Amino acid sequence: MTAPAESDDATHVVPVVCNHDCGGRCRLEAHVRGGRVVRITTDESPDLADRPQLRACLRGRAIGSRLNDPNRLLYPMKRVGARGEGRFERVSWDEAIDLVTSRLQRAVKTYGPGSVFIHHGNGDEGAISGVAAARRLMNLMGGHLAYYNSYTSACLNYTAPFITGRRDTSSYQTLPHSKLIVLNGFNPAETIFETNSCHYLARAKDAGAKVIVIDPRLTETAATFADEWLPLKPTTDVALFVAMAHVIVTEGLQDQAFLDTFCIGFDERHMPDGVPEGLSFRSYVLGAADGTPKTPEWAAPITGIDAATIRRVAIDYATHKPAQLLQGCGPQRHAYGEQSVRAGITLACMTGNLGRLGGGWGGGEGGRSLGLPIGGFPTGTNGVKARIPVFLWTDAVVRGTEMTERDGVKDGPLESNIKFIFNIAGNTLVNQHADINRTVAILRDERLVEFIVVSDQLLTPSARFADVLLPADHSLERNDLGSPWTGERYVVFGNKVVEPPGECCHEYWWLSRVAERLGLEPAFTEGKTREDWLRQIVAEARAGDASFPDYDELRSQGLYRKTPEPYVAFEKEIADPAHHPFATPSGRIEIFSKTLYDMQHPEIPGVPSYLAAWEGPEADLVGRYPLQCIGPHAKTRINSTYDENGWMEEAEPRTMWISRQDAAARHIADGDTVNVFNDRGALLARARVTRRMRPGVVSVPQGAWYTPDEHGVCHRGSVNILTSQRPTPLAHGNGQHTMLVDVRKA
Amino acid sequence: MPVGQIAFLVDTTRCINCKTCEVACKDVNEGVVGVRIRQVRTFEGGEFPRVFAYAISMSCNHCEDPACVAACPAGAYTKRAGDGIVVHDPERCIGCRYCTWVCPYGAPQYDATAGRIRKCNLCVEELDRGRLPVCVTACPMRVIEVGRLADLETRPGATMLIRGVPSPDLTKPACVYLIRSEATDVR
Ligand code: SF4
Ligand code: SF4
Ligand code: SF4
Numbered sequence: 005m006t007a008p009a010e011s012d013d014a015t016h017v018v019p020v021v022c023n024h025d026c027g028g029r030c031r032l033e034a035h036v037r038g039g040r041v042v043r044i045t046t047d048e049s050p051d052l053a054d055r056p057q058l059r060a061c062l063r064g065r066a067i068g069s070r071l072n073d074p075n076r077l078l079y080p081m082k083r084v085g086a087r088g089e090g091r092f093e094r095v096s097w098d099e100a101i102d103l104v105t106s107r108l109q110r111a112v113k114t115y116g117p118g119s120v121f122i123h124h125g126n127g128d129e130g131a132i133s134g135v136a137a138a139r140r141l142m143n144l145m146g147g148h149l150a151y152y153n154s155y156t157s158a159c160l161n162y163t164a165p166f167i168t169g170r171r172d173t174s175s176y177q178t179l180p181h182s183k184l185i186v187l188n189g190f191n192p193a194e195t196i197f198e199t200n201s202c203h204y205l206a207r208a209k210d211a212g213a214k215v216i217v218i219d220p221r222l223t224e225t226a227a228t229f230a231d232e233w234l235p236l237k238p239t240t241d242v243a244l245f246v247a248m249a250h251v252i253v254t255e256g257l258q259d260q261a262f263l264d265t266f267c268i269g270f271d272e273r274h275m276p277d278g279v280p281e282g283l284s285f286r287s288y289v290l291g292a293a294d295g296t297p298k299t300p301e302w303a304a305p306i307t308g309i310d311a312a313t314i315r316r317v318a319i320d321y322a323t324h325k326p327a328q329l330l331q332g333c334g335p336q337r338h339a340y341g342e343q344s345v346r347a348g349i350t351l352a353c354m355t356g357n358l359g360r361l362g363g364g365w366g367g368g369e370g371g372r373s374l375g376l377p378i379g380g381f382p383t384g385t386n387g388v389k390a391r392i393p394v395f396l397w398t399d400a401v402v403r404g405t406e407m408t409e410r411d412g413v414k415d416g417p418l419e420s421n422i423k424f425i426f427n428i429a430g431n432t433l434v435n436q437h438a439d440i441n442r443t444v445a446i447l448r449d450e451r452l453v454e455f456i457v458v459s460d461q462l463l464t465p466s467a468r469f470a471d472v473l474l475p476a477d478h479s480l481e482r483n484d485l486g487s488p489w490t491g492e493r494y495v496v497f498g499n500k501v502v503e504p505p506g507e508c509c510h511e512y513w514w515l516s517r518v519a520e521r522l523g524l525e526p527a528f529t530e531g532k533t534r535e536d537w538l539r540q541i542v543a544e545a546r547a548g549d550a551s552f553p554d555y556d557e558l559r560s561q562g563l564y565r566k567t568p569e570p571y572v573a574f575e576k577e578i579a580d581p582a583h584h585p586f587a588t589p590s591g592r593i594e595i596f597s598k599t600l601y602d603m604q605h606p607e608i609p610g611v612p613s614y615l616a617a618w619e620g621p622e623a624d625l626v627g628r629y630p631l632q633c634i635g636p637h638a639k640t641r642i643n644s645t646y647d648e649n650g651w652m653e654e655a656e657p658r659t660m661w662i663s664r665q666d667a668a669a670r671h672i673a674d675g676d677t678v679n680v681f682n683d684r685g686a687l688l689a690r691a692r693v694t695r696r697m698r699p700g701v702v703s704v705p706q707g708a709w710y711t712p713d714e715h716g717v718c719h720r721g722s723v724n725i726l727t728s729q730r731p732t733p734l735a736h737g738n739g740q741h742t743m744l745v746d747v748r749k750a
Numbered sequence: 751m752p753v754g755q756i757a758f759l760v761d762t763t764r765c766i767n768c769k770t771c772e773v774a775c776k777d778v779n780e781g782v783v784g785v786r787i788r789q790v791r792t793f794e795g796g797e798f799p800r801v802f803a804y805a806i807s808m809s810c811n812h813c814e815d816p817a818c819v820a821a822c823p824a825g826a827y828t829k830r831a832g833d834g835i836v837v838h839d840p841e842r843c844i845g846c847r848y849c850t851w852v853c854p855y856g857a858p859q860y861d862a863t864a865g866r867i868r869k870c871n872l873c874v875e876e877l878d879r880g881r882l883p884v885c886v887t888a889c890p891m892r893v894i895e896v897g898r899l900a901d902l903e904t905r906p907g908a909t910m911l912i913r914g915v916p917s918p919d920l921t922k923p924a925c926v927y928l929i930r931s932e933a934t935d936v937r
Pocket of ligand 1: 810811812813816817819836852854855856857858869898906921923928
């Protein structure tokens, strides 16, 4: 398939796709002239109330600027010098593929296929994306070490099923039906996540909904929508929720009929057999077990929210129905993120909101599976059964075979430590994983991971650690499909509009060449080109949906979309419990979970409970590192994608937010360069001194590219030089927002 | 587009400060870093925890009494008859930057590489083809409108008196905003 020719002087407007690591998929059109993208526009279909246009955010609008980045990788290279030094020399594709093939063969032969790890990577996704193709190849070679969880929503995905049987969230189309909306660490004005999330929030406000935002920062979401802002100390949302529960119970405002019908574990009358008395949620809240009633006065010093406010918000929440409690992914990316998930669901049940239009609980800005049933590249069956939680991959490098169920290993033990890594369209190898200094020390040791192959568009901090570095194409340089992760029912077709520069290639091409050298090419490609696979995916979608356009129609229209409808999570279970039990052991919502209780783990209690975080405001370490630090998503980046882009840095420069009080105490003025540090590392950042930050907390948005000086101080402000690799107790997820630091003028 | 002064209306009460308008404008206007033809500025006030913030997305206001037109020695600026759009012609611009000193709103942007000013021409090529300016169709919150000033300035709450923004008395900008109460100018 060829792009419009360079000699062509006319401007062609062609549908393309923004396929980065974002929950939304916006519609983009590339204006192509003379073989170059000269302009990007967005959805121009009619903008209807029930079918708002899919308008791209600033990152989507800048896709042409990234495509034309003068720093694109253009040729295959191999490492010279020490790993991570970033010195490479150009090689031919043949030499690069030979090298990858021989090292892969060696790893599989010496250590088994379980020594090969295909890393988390969604930088430039697509239906036939590199990660899927690498999985397919490895599965033909016997398999690979797989992972579960993500860096996005580990605690959510892992924990919600213990309570409600599955993770599910109502669609944004239900927001205008809410009277009250509580947003806990939920910031769609900056993350977007689903193309029209803020549009529906605005419609809810128009319809009269009151909005309460819980966040240590006055985020853009809070600044725009909040009637009330609760600037909570990070890691303490569970204390707030438990105190709200205390108010609701003592005022008698709980929906007892809902609790009696659908839940177990709220009170002593509804507990599973074989559990001692006094362990219900109500007993915990009232302090029957530990002698501490979880009153607003108890929560005030923990959370930093005064007792009167907690009491008022609790009563508001319990008396304005329907009310939605939506949590972003930030609160669960904390030390005890599991408890945040459990406590949120419990409040929604206490107020009888779950399963009702305009009510309910939402976790992590999504988690629904409403999308069109559109397939992907078939990856085959993994012959290696053991799986690790993705956040523990560095441990699997160092002590993989010694890891057990206590480390979250499923179907273990591991047959080998990780010896070979495919890192495709991902920056988690270095930048997005926690504790960069520990990570790079592990990666530098060539006795541990013996070979790393990286495919990317730019020389990211992760790409610097490649042994072989392959130049990837961009989503505007290939035909591809994109669909939103969770909510709306549409699929976007992204056309190839320009030729890839230099020798950039799609991963399917070079993985096919690796397969060829291994004698696996016929099985790997089945004789099909990428285009054939795309056609097959579309044909399969058409088989299940007669109105789905054919391949050429989809290509020219760029979009197939069904009108979005309000979807209410757990509606069936609440409307008709006899026929639709919750998929839990008891068939009910397990506010008390016997499964979790039986683990007999001090950090995994039977009911949702506030546990003081290891690097939270109550930790002893506060004496040395008095500031809590969080790493929120920046509006200018999709994780680390676009950190390299000049347009984004101009639109909103990288800064660390610090309160006026904390800045004054350190003689820091707005715009000063500051050093942010703890025992794990240090970074430099530009201070943004603001009223919009809770005193005692600073924020360093995640995703900046790790750029160390000779002392290992990151000059670009990559927050993961400060974060910890300590996993959360139940999900073994990333508590990356939980950290203590101090700041001084650089 | 009907005849009469054309103007922007920006509903800042639902502006999420995402800067999509700014980047979309940049994408269609040569994309030079440092040249911000539309720019979103952020303001904050109050005392913790009673804090507010608002954003003002602004390009050229196509003023009724444009200081740039008067100041430009090269005749690069024209205020169009009929629709009142203030058009800057980079071909005639000599790069003296006088306009950047007199415009109260920072609208004219100096492109150091080209040695010329760049400014919002209200996407006249789009308007002339019956289409809307790029910033209008870009905004994910649909907060930027373009229309006749006479229609927009009578919208309830429409104002140009905004805390942190220069007084409209200077150049009579053809632009109005819907603002939250904290953004009301108290001068
Ligand atoms: S905003 Fe500035 S550049 Fe635009 S018309 Fe007014 S004075 Fe001239
Ligand atoms: S009208 Fe056009 S040139 Fe003016 S600010 Fe909007 S996009 Fe930019
Ligand atoms: S695009 Fe719209 S919502 Fe975003 S900053 Fe501009 S005016 Fe505000």
